[in-house]
Amino acid sequence: MTATTPQPAPAAPLGRIPVLAVQPVLEGGRWPSKAIVGEAVPIRATVFREGHDAVAATAVLTRPDGTDHSSARMTLIRPGLDVYEARLTPDAEGEWTFRVEGWSDPYGTWSHDAELKIRAGVDVELMLAEGVKLFRDAAAREGTPTRLADVLFRAAHAMRDSNRAPLDRLASGRSAEVVEAFDAMPVRDYVSPSAAYPLLVERDLAMVGAWYEIFPRSEGARRDENGKWIGGTLRTATERLPQIAAMGFDVVYLTPIHPIGTTFRKGPNNTLNAGPEDPGSPYAIGAPDGGHDAIHPELGTFDDFDYFVAKSRENGLEVALDIALQCSPDHPWVTEHPEWFTTRIDGSIAYAENPPKKYQDIYPLNFDNDPDGIYVAIRDVLVKWVEHGVTAFRVDNPHTKPLNFWERLLEEFRANHPDVIFLSEAFTKPAMMHTLALIGFHQSYTYFTWRINKHELGSYFAELGGDWASVMRPSLWPTTHDILTPYMQQGGTAAFAIRAVLAATGAPTWGIYAGYELVENVPRPGAEEQIDNEKYEFKQRDWSRADGYGIARLLGILNGIRRQHPALQRLRNITVHPTSDDATLCFSRHLDAKDSPTGRPDTVIVVVNLDPYTTREGVLYLNRTALGLPAAEPGTQLSFTARDEISGETFTWGEHPYVRLNPHGQVAHVLAVEHT
């Protein structure tokens, strides 16, 4: 992508068969839609034609080298609106494309007309003769496998046999094996391709993963005999890695590890005046010891960091680093590059503000003052961390920096370090969040944290799996170091269990902030974040108490279920099912066998009691099609087996099962449907 003026899609007339409204396409294809390797991408288009003849459509997926990879005949999913769909699955990373071909379907036309006319006794011999010619021409095409050609020649022969009844001859032309033969080698007239739209295929972690957030200085922190804090280090933090791995997480995410400024340093609980022992906020980055490319001396050295990365990998964990592009007044850039900041008319450097609030411990960069210089500096900082083994960045407040900066950075990383994942921490309006995803952020925090009741969660999960899912991959967090909602403050252990189940199954990526296992739910008065927040102080935790809450065990179970069920590793496959109870949420995720990496269908039903205080009971109104279960036959009732992957229980369910969930016992079912 080079710096050009934006242009509309070039004028181009319709093909012989109109193909319009191809999806997933955003902004006319100016930016690519996204998928991960192995993800079945739903490709849709509006395809129709003049008159009564049959029309059909094929979706085609093309590799980065321009060769066609796979194609599929599309299904008419909305007949009134002429919308067709097929799913195709890229099998490697890179810049793929896809297109939709509309075409005229002479077999479909003949089959439809012959059925109507021969039944009505109209043009019987003529229709059969035209069928014979169509079949023979089709069979004689170059490249037709002998087996299929034989089917067509045999059918043509049977259709010619004037000793047989017309309807029998017709049946020979419309048999299952003939339909299969034409499906396998369709006669496609007037093939009319859409534009080839871009599809960026990325690695699994771009969409699927379980993240665990720590403040490394808290991991191993303790008071010495005099009550003075001895902070944790990158070395002591490695001791937590086996526990994190044992709970099944994929990524350990470190809040900033750089030197911390002392000017206007914040004290405990966000007080304005830190004492000499207060460690300061790791988000006030930069001190004489260095800036974003340095490590806080109290945490260790680059050798220690390399050791942390190596131990993480031994535990099967990737390392994500927080990137907060702001400087304390003590950051080396402030003296080396004062032009990177805003100098006010009185000569002072502007600190961060949200008028009338002041954040004097933070100087925002002014990207407009030297876009190239700042870009190169930040790019080099990130590359340095990548060279030390960081494979993901959690980007703090990307929505306070120019979007064209991010687009340039993400493009360069896509070219040179395509495996590095960027998570956007933009809690803001939809346009910003969607656009950050559009221009290359791999995933995004969401509004999940503030979606509490059944309607909010159901509609939000459906939205996250909807149109924007082709670029924005959600990351669901029940809490973060910045967020402790009233629900979490008040709902006790049950709330922590409920929100863990929702986050683990509501999207393919979720994250847990350290201390969740201990149900840390006391807020700072008047704030929606933890009291004694480890942003401003050391935090020593007694992990031995975790067993008593059962949450750590639940996190492990949930990550195990996620790993076992490919349906939970996909975003666009969600269906929300109605329930009779206001606090009982039910949704499912389904993968057809052909879309599943296992080659088997996979269906998970999640039922959650959202009420952390009261046992709830009710009826689920399941959509059997969405569950991949066979259509109802007249006079029969649906019956299927579902195994609760949390409790191990097995249920035999119909279409309207009864459920009862107890916040102080089992808050949710996560059920695997048995496909027979």
Add this chain to the structure above:
Amino acid sequence: MTATTPQPAPAAPLGRIPVLAVQPVLEGGRWPSKAIVGEAVPIRATVFREGHDAVAATAVLTRPDGTDHSSARMTLIRPGLDVYEARLTPDAEGEWTFRVEGWSDPYGTWSHDAELKIRAGVDVELMLAEGVKLFRDAAAREGTPTRLADVLFRAAHAMRDSNRAPLDRLASGRSAEVVEAFDAMPVRDYVSPSAAYPLLVERDLAMVGAWYEIFPRSEGARRDENGKWIGGTLRTATERLPQIAAMGFDVVYLTPIHPIGTTFRKGPNNTLNAGPEDPGSPYAIGAPDGGHDAIHPELGTFDDFDYFVAKSRENGLEVALDIALQCSPDHPWVTEHPEWFTTRIDGSIAYAENPPKKYQDIYPLNFDNDPDGIYVAIRDVLVKWVEHGVTAFRVDNPHTKPLNFWERLLEEFRANHPDVIFLSEAFTKPAMMHTLALIGFHQSYTYFTWRINKHELGSYFAELGGDWASVMRPSLWPTTHDILTPYMQQGGTAAFAIRAVLAATGAPTWGIYAGYELVENVPRPGAEEQIDNEKYEFKQRDWSRADGYGIARLLGILNGIRRQHPALQRLRNITVHPTSDDATLCFSRHLDAKDSPTGRPDTVIVVVNLDPYTTREGVLYLNRTALGLPAAEPGTQLSFTARDEISGETFTWGEHPYVRLNPHGQVAHVLAVEHT
């Protein structure tokens, strides 16, 4: 538009200020949106920026020659979604473009921050000093009118005066005249343009008009003394023109006037065997006397046609001709160009079918057999009619011909005969109807005819004025020669009055089929069209009976109101208002003064009793903003004057007026709002 493979919008990075989702844009701008000369086009975009600084957007309209015509600062209409809108009005036909520019607004930033900070006593002198610099720099820009510069210099001076209270100095920087000065000459930083999207500007009749349909052979038809029919001619048909003109119509539309085939000619009431006196369907086109480029000898000659056109023009009427691209077996093309039809395997030419139904009097053209040859022939036919004064074509069943044929034809007419209007008679699924509009049909028949009840009509009118209104201009017909719905069959004179009001006000283009004045509502048994349909026979009407029904008078009144009210000549300005009665529909159309050709605001409220049998009464819940009425002030009630343009009565209404409408008296109010 040349024949190229479709392409996505080219990759291009964001500008400094993101501008996305520009509207009206379809298919990424591959085809133009449309407007008519003098139509205010609503231009929308999603515009936002990083951080807290102020952002703004400007819509810019560019002439076909590439020069900027006009621009307007956009209003934030959906704050949560960052959607901005402005309306701009092209003043000539041609291929215009429009774009949206996002920009950083330093005055907006200063004004917002200064207000918050100075009120809070923070950075008072610094904020004022920064304001002074901003104002002085703005005033000193080249091209700033002296008057505006003076305003800014004066304000800067007042802000510097440290003898004044800070809030007074702040007020000097935020006065109405300063805001006006910055609005007139904004300081725009980092101007970031969207793509320039195409906007095709066409003449008035493309969207606005009243059409009147006749079968010319019926106009003046009579039986001689022996009871034998003497058909009307183009000459006798001119005698009807003054009446049509007197009712205020703009277009007289003629069903086909070409020679009619005799092979398989249809008799009265669509019977299969015509008698020797039966004139046949004018849609079975072609005989030894000629085809689409000929005139039925019984109707007259080209001289007569020219006379008809001349008399129409004298009466202020344009002439529209029906184009039905199909041939009777007797059409000259059948022998001259048998390759233009489908030859079946037995050597016969395929007639029209909708299996198992047969239409043996019609041979469809097979465009795929000789696309270029058929294209040139039809193009030449149409050009011939244009050379004889036809300025509009009503295209019969365009959805049964390939769309790429239409696109090529419409492109050539746009280049060579841009004033010729094409009306699409495609009663079919939305994708086809929308796409015909997208590729160049100026207007389209609609589902209006089958939308009967309040919900159907309200939502359909709103839909017609919605997104697709940027390309598809609806033409509303209460009946046609093919359509007589049960509502029209059963509802008596009231139904004819009700549907006339709806059609005349529900969209800027409407049409009436001759005989409507006589409440011709008897169907052929089992069909939803007229008995003794003049498609198959002559029809002599006694126009002297029209006065008794009052419908002709109503048509004249409605066309008069339409002409008087520019709001009724626009499509996208509709609002449907709730009412308390199930059969009382209320909607309004409003134009702001600046969007109105008269320079005055224009607002029309339409209230219709949809029940043709019963008097209905109820309350309207009017949306005052949609009516262009001033916002309510606390403690006051809305009161405005509305004049019923049908009855002449004047009402003083509040926000919830009571109405009562009698199907046997006044079926509707069409009210002009008095703006004071």
